[in-house]
Amino acid sequence: MLNDEVVKAVEKVKPSIVNVSTVKMVYEFFFYAFPVHGVGSGIVVNENGLFLTNYHVIRGSDRIQASFSDGLMVEGRVVGVDPSLDIALVKVEETGLKPAELGDSDTLRVGEIVLAVGNPLGLAGEPTVTMGVVSALDRQIVSRELFFPELIQTDAAINPGNSGGPLVNLKGEVMAVNTAVIPFAQGISFAIPISSVKPLIESFKKYGRMVKPWLGVKSIDVNRQIANYYSLSVDYGALVVEVSPRSPAERVGLKPGDVVTMMDGKPVKTSSALIRELRRKSVDQRIELLIYRGFSRYVASPVLEEAKF
Numbered sequence: 001m002l003n004d005e006v007v008k009a010v011e012k013v014k015p016s017i018v019n020v021s022t023v024k025m026v027y028e029f030f031f032y033a034f035p036v037h038g039v040g041s042g043i044v045v046n047e048n049g050l051f052l053t054n055y056h057v058i059r060g061s062d063r064i065q066a067s068f069s070d071g072l073m074v075e076g077r078v079v080g081v082d083p084s085l086d087i088a089l090v091k092v093e094e095t096g097l098k099p100a101e102l103g104d105s106d107t108l109r110v111g112e113i114v115l116a117v118g119n120p121l122g123l124a125g126e127p128t129v130t131m132g133v134v135s136a137l138d139r140q141i142v143s144r145e146l147f148f149p150e151l152i153q154t155d156a157a158i159n160p161g162n163s164g165g166p167l168v169n170l171k172g173e174v175m176a177v178n179t180a181v182i183p184f185a186q187g188i189s190f191a192i193p194i195s196s197v198k199p200l201i202e203s204f205k206k207y208g209r210m211v212k213p214w215l216g217v218k219s220i221d222v223n224r225q226i227a228n229y230y231s232l233s234v235d236y237g238a239l240v241v242e243v244s245p246r247s248p249a250e251r252v253g254l255k256p257g258d259v260v261t262m263m264d265g266k267p268v269k270t271s272s273a274l275i276r277e278l279r280r281k282s283v284d285q286r287i288e289l290l291i292y293r294g295f296s297r298y299v300a301s302p303v304l305e306e307a308k309f
Contacts, residue, residue: 006115016043017042017118017165020042038057041053041127042066043164043165044068046205049095053164056086076092078091080209082200101173102198103175105194108175110136113132114134116129116156116157116167117165118158118164132157137150149273154190175191177192196279199280203283214307220238220241221270237260238261240260248304263277263289282304288300
């Protein structure tokens with residue numbers, strides 16, 4: 001029964017939820033300082049004290065306190081951030097934590113039931129659960145500070161304090177990281193796909209820091225108007241408008257005017273799709289790009305490097 005599935009999913013993920021409290025010192029006139037408190041949620045990703053949350057939850061904080069389901073309260077420190085994805089990794093000096101099971105957000109379907117778990121408004125006690133469905137996939141949202149090319153839209157309630165907590169399926173697998181950073185959302189909520197976050201976690205485990213892959217191109221969407229104006233042979237894809245010097249893209253011969261239509265066998269229909277697929281790759285990974293140049297096409301195989309910015 002659905003009720004039993006929901007209960008089992010919550011029981012599975014609940015030990016991996018973190019209640020995040022932050023303190024930031026703000027200075028007013030005459031150098032008078034006063035603390036500003038913030039709240040959020042987090043997700044344990046390994047047993048040795050590593051958890052993830054939203055970057056906007058911990059941004060500018062002077063102190064981070066993490067509370068766990070067993071009553072443990074401990075100080076945390078930020079060990080890696082990706083502001084462009086609104087993701088941060090925080091470390092506490094504890095072992096034996098229960099990591100959540102991270103699923104594959106690429107398998108999510110519109111209409112699938114999902115659960116948002118977290119600590120809305122910093123309320124004390126066990127995490128709060130809300131239920132909804134996946135309303136849409138690959139939503140593009142532009143906030144005052146961020147550009148999200150691939151958010152999951154859901155009608156499960158996500159309130160301040162839920163940010164950084166998990167959106168899970170009925171198997172209790174984390175499919176996305178909830179975010180309440182979109183200020184104009186009413187009756188709908190958004191979450192960051194876990195498939196875009198996993199490479200950051202793996203890079204930290206491998207390198208001791210969060211690293212991002214870099215191709216070295218800037219692109220725009222191709223549509224019929226763009227295709228007609230530039231006499232392109234395809235009316236979809238990511239049109240390269242700039243190639244960075246000494247970048248992986250330059251080394252394999254990419255040039256402005258090239259159109260990327262596929263990466264590792266997956267269609268790339270927009271510049272946002274190119275960004276999404278790159279986020280899911282790893283540093284030092286060789287990728288295969290299908291490129292249209294004029295009315296000819298070819299395959300380029302750059303090796304991604306670590307982003308230096």
